[in-house]
Amino acid sequence: MKILVCVSKVPDTTTKIEFTDNQFKADNVTWIMNPTDEWYALVRAVELKEQHGGTVTIINVGGAENDQIIRKALAIGADDAVRVNAEPTDAYEVASQIASHAKEANYDMIFTGKETIDYNGFVVGGMLAELLDLPYISLASKLDSDGSKATIEREVEGGNEIIEVSGAFVVSTQKGIAEQRIPNMRGIMSARTKPLQVVEPNGEGALSTIQSYELPPQKESVKLIDAENVGELVKLLHEEAKVI
Amino acid sequence: MVLVYIDNSEGQIKKASYEVAGYGVALAEQMGTEAVGICVGNVANDALSTLGEYGLSKILNAQNEHLNYFDSQVHTKAVAKAVESTGAEVVVLSHNYNGKALSARLSARLKAGLVAGAVELPDTNNGFLVKKSVFSGKAFANYELKTDKKVISVNPNAFGLHKKGGTATVETFDAGISADDVKVKVLSVNKVSDTIALSDAELVVSAGRGLKGPENWGMIEELANTLGAATACSRPVSDVDWRPHHEHVGQTGITIRPNLYIAVAISGAIQHLAGVNSSKTIVVINKDAEAPFFKAADYGIVGDAFEVVPKLNEAIKAYKASA
Numbered sequence: 094m095k096i097l098v099c100v101s102k103v104p105d106t107t108t109k110i111e112f113t114d115n116q117f118k119a120d121n122v123t124w125i126m127n128p129t130d131e132w133y134a135l136v137r138a139v140e141l142k143e144q145h146g147g148t149v150t151i152i153n154v155g156g157a158e159n160d161q162i163i164r165k166a167l168a169i170g171a172d173d174a175v176r177v178n179a180e181p182t183d184a185y186e187v188a189s190q191i192a193s194h195a196k197e198a199n200y201d202m203i204f205t206g207k208e209t210i211d212y213n214g215f216v217v218g219g220m221l222a223e224l225l226d227l228p229y230i231s232l233a234s235k236l237d238s239d240g241s242k243a244t245i246e247r248e249v250e251g252g253n254e255i256i257e258v259s260g261a262f263v264v265s266t267q268k269g270i271a272e273q274r275i276p277n278m279r280g281i282m283s284a285r286t287k288p289l290q291v292v293e294p295n296g297e298g299a300l301s302t303i304q305s306y307e308l309p310p311q312k313e314s315v316k317l318i319d320a321e322n323v324g325e326l327v328k329l330l331h332e333e334a335k336v337i
Numbered sequence: 338m339v340l341v342y343i344d345n346s347e348g349q350i351k352k353a354s355y356e357v358a359g360y361g362v363a364l365a366e367q368m369g370t371e372a373v374g375i376c377v378g379n380v381a382n383d384a385l386s387t388l389g390e391y392g393l394s395k396i397l398n399a400q401n402e403h404l405n406y407f408d409s410q411v412h413t414k415a416v417a418k419a420v421e422s423t424g425a426e427v428v429v430l431s432h433n434y435n436g437k438a439l440s441a442r443l444s445a446r447l448k449a450g451l452v453a454g455a456v457e458l459p460d461t462n463n464g465f466l467v468k469k470s471v472f473s474g475k476a477f478a479n480y481e482l483k484t485d486k487k488v489i490s491v492n493p494n495a496f497g498l499h500k501k502g503g504t505a506t507v508e509t510f511d512a513g514i515s516a517d518d519v520k521v522k523v524l525s526v527n528k529v530s531d532t533i534a535l536s537d538a539e540l541v542v543s544a545g546r547g548l549k550g551p552e553n554w555g556m557i558e559e560l561a562n563t564l565g566a567a568t569a570c571s572r573p574v575s576d577v578d579w580r581p582h583h584e585h586v587g588q589t590g591i592t593i594r595p596n597l598y599i600a601v602a603i604s605g606a607i608q609h610l611a612g613v614n615s616s617k618t619i620v621v622i623n624k625d626a627e628a629p630f631f632k633a634a635d636y637g638i639v640g641d642a643f644e645v646v647p648k649l650n651e652a653i654k655a656y657k658a659s660a
């Protein structure tokens with residue numbers, strides 16, 4: 094089984110979000126591997142390899158500072174990695190760079206996380222599938238494969254669907270598909286010598302640009318209602334908030 | 338022309354589709370053009386004509402046996418064909434489960450700039466700017482689209498339902514899909530029966546570890562029932578299987594944007610807030626006045642959930658009876 098896992102680097106959730114000159118202020122930020130990429134996409138890919146044999150390749154589109162998270166992915170169990178040396182400005186640019194690598198390499202499966210926690214796109218997997226003309230199953234919470242046929246559970250509004258796919262596909266992953274793995278010492282040691290290939294970009298550029306950022310308006314402080322007077326809350330929800 | 342994607346399941350139009358119909362119509366008015374719907378699936382013409390109430394004048398109905406289940410690859414081809422035949426400049430979809438997959442694929446296929454998860458109508462006064470929520474609800478970004486064609490997926494509940502009155506004509510549309518196009522097979526669809534789907538619920542009642550055990554969720558379900566709300570929970574609660582996994586909201590669960598989110602006995606950790614902080618109104622019920630959730634709340638009650646929730650349920654019942 095030949096599997097590609099797309100991983101991105103994002104600011105940790107607890108980061109205070111600030112902007113200077115309409116740019117995300119990246120000082121003092123703890124960068125992490127995007128949670129769904131690390132816990133779900135990567136771990137399920139490694140489990141499938143352990144079960145059936147094959148290889149797990151990591152791909153990231155980004156600068157040299159991303160090598161740190163790529164090494165972590167190798168420590169968790171991937172075999173090798175590709176970094177496309179570009180500073181992407183939108184999801185299309187990312188997808189196009191990954192597609193130009195994947196076109197040649199003939200992967201059986203391509204895993205992504207469900208969304209990045211910075212730009213919250215939910216986009217790269219679908220774009221990639223379209224560029225490669227492959228099926229795309231989003232929000233998979235279970236996935237089994239024998240190498241030629243995969244059975245996938247995906248979430249839909251108010252329930253789930255069980256889907257069968259033959260041949261190559263792209264999948265976005267979420268909770269349920271695997272459990273987080275903490276890299277062990279042996280993994281960390283071996284990650285240092287696993288191949289990490291850096292390639293220059295040859296995909297297409299962005300289709301959109303971010304013109305400016307805004308912070309949400311300061312929330313007014315909470316209106317406290319006496320526990321003995323819940324009727325007041327109902328009144329406020331109806332008359333002031335107009336939500337019931 | 339603005340083309341609106343009408344998402345559906347098992348022959349039924351999803352609520353989110355009425356919302357994006359209104360969004361598409363408002364955008365078309367702004368652009369001085371017309372909005373048309375495209376429905377890919379097996380929805381009856383009569384049902385589709387009700388979309389006229391939201392201002393759509395025409396719906397293209399693409400039906401054939403290969404389109405009954407949603408498959409992003411096949412549906413992308415069908416919608417792209419409708420874009421071609423109508424000459425649409427903008428495609429509008431809901432940023433719901435299907436819409437997320439479809440909008441991404443359409444953007445790549447049409448080389449159309451995409452805004453995934455718009456929270457407002459575009460600003461078309463000077464270029465084409467669309468606001469979207471980023472950093473898990475902690476900020477917004479204004480995306481500029483300069484491509485000839487554009488795709489916008491709209492966050493559920495961000496625009497709301499806007500009825501205008503009117504009827505739509507429904508035209509059969511040949512999407513040109515054959516058996517060869519279909520690469521995935523849906524083996525089964527399992528819906529959790531007779532509860533409101535959390536992902537597009539307008540009202541949500543949610544509870545956390547403070548409730549101590551699954552046996553105490555009766556009062557949460559009752560309150561949800563009285564309100565007509567969906568139920569949700571914090572991560573530790575679903576981790577220990579007090580509640581089903583699909584109810585877990587937050588960074589690692591699902592993101593929701595209801596009009597009203599009532600959080601009972603949830604501390605309000607940042608990873609939890611990431612899934613709910615775009616809710617229009619947040620009510621927090623917690624016995625600890627220092628719980629961080631109060632900082633993110635609009636209304637709060639400091640008190641014991643076991644006393645407050647049943648009282649609130651009665652008060653809402655009384656309000657409903659008098660309304």
Ligand SMILES: Cc1cc2nc3c(=O)[nH]c(=O)nc-3n(C[C@H](O)[C@H](O)[C@H](O)COP(=O)(O)OP(=O)(O)OC[C@H]3O[C@@H](n4cnc5c(N)ncnc54)[C@H](O)[C@@H]3O)c2cc1C
Pocket residue numbers: 128544545546547548570571572573574585586587588589590601602603604605606607608609612622623624625628640641642643
């Ligand atoms: C990487 C990461 C990702 C995470 N993702 C998520 C996520 O997606 N979603 C999520 O929810 N969490 C997530 N978490 C966990 C999160 O950090 C918190 O631990 C979790 O949200 C706490 O759940 P809780 O509020 O139900 O429980 P607690 O923190 O235990 O809070 C219980 C609350 O109930 C109150 N309480 C107790 N008894 C009563 C009573 N009788 N009446 C009223 N109030 C009462 C207490 O005062 C307290 O505030 C994540 C954590 C990490 C590290």
Ligand SMILES: Nc1ncnc2c1ncn2[C@@H]1O[C@H](COP(=O)(O)O)[C@@H](O)[C@H]1O
Pocket residue numbers: 099100101102127129130134152153154155181184187204205206207208209212213214215216217218
């Ligand atoms: N720069 C990147 N390099 C590699 N993969 C990425 C990158 N950005 C996003 N991805 C993948 O695409 C998924 C969805 O990202 P997004 O569309 O930005 O929400 C992520 O979970 C990753 O798996």
